Amino acid sequence: QTVVTQEPSFSVSPGGTVTLTCGLSSGSVSTGYYPSWYQQTPGQAPRTLIYGTNTRSSGVPDRFSGSILGHKAALTITGAQADDESDYFCMLYLGSGISVFGGGTKVTVL
């Protein structure tokens, strides 16, 4: 069974930069997995940030960017703000109609 891996947590200072990653239990993530990223605050539905590796969803600030770094997908927050404190989930399309979410990364801004 394929597992999508994410760091459990990250801390970033206001104005700082943090890069979250999204990997596979076996193999490398490429654009062909169509990585997407979602932000979720407690009690709210997820908000779509990035799709197709690096395309920002409508209304998403440009301080959020997506990429492939090495063998993983990555979400970088540049100039972190207090309201970026959230859980971040990546999702990969594995083919044959199957999508899998990562376990999520809790980002603290302090």
Add this chain to the structure above:
Amino acid sequence: QVQLQESGPGLVKPSQTLSLTCTVSGGSIGSGGYYWSWIRQHPGKGLEWIGYIYYSGSTFYNPSLKSRLTLSVDTSKNQFSLKLSSVTAADTAVYYCASRRGSYYYFDYWGQGTLVTVSS
């Protein structure tokens, strides 16, 4: 802009069938281009993709739920539905419906979610 709204019982007894409906507004399910999706989130945990259905009725299910899962679509009502049979406490979760862009493999619009508790 597409809006989605989940509805259904908030409490289901163990061994029974969990049934939820998602009503779509601001867009037509029958127009194609989207896969209509269900995702759930166990309390305090991550997201789990449940499955998708296309307006034609084609379905894709999470292999771990496939034996208990049925998705259906009613284009006349602009709704799609989920049925999960033989539920246990492990099926207690917030259930979200969402739209997945056909060729981009991501969820763009989400419902607000509905908590379903499995308990006697």
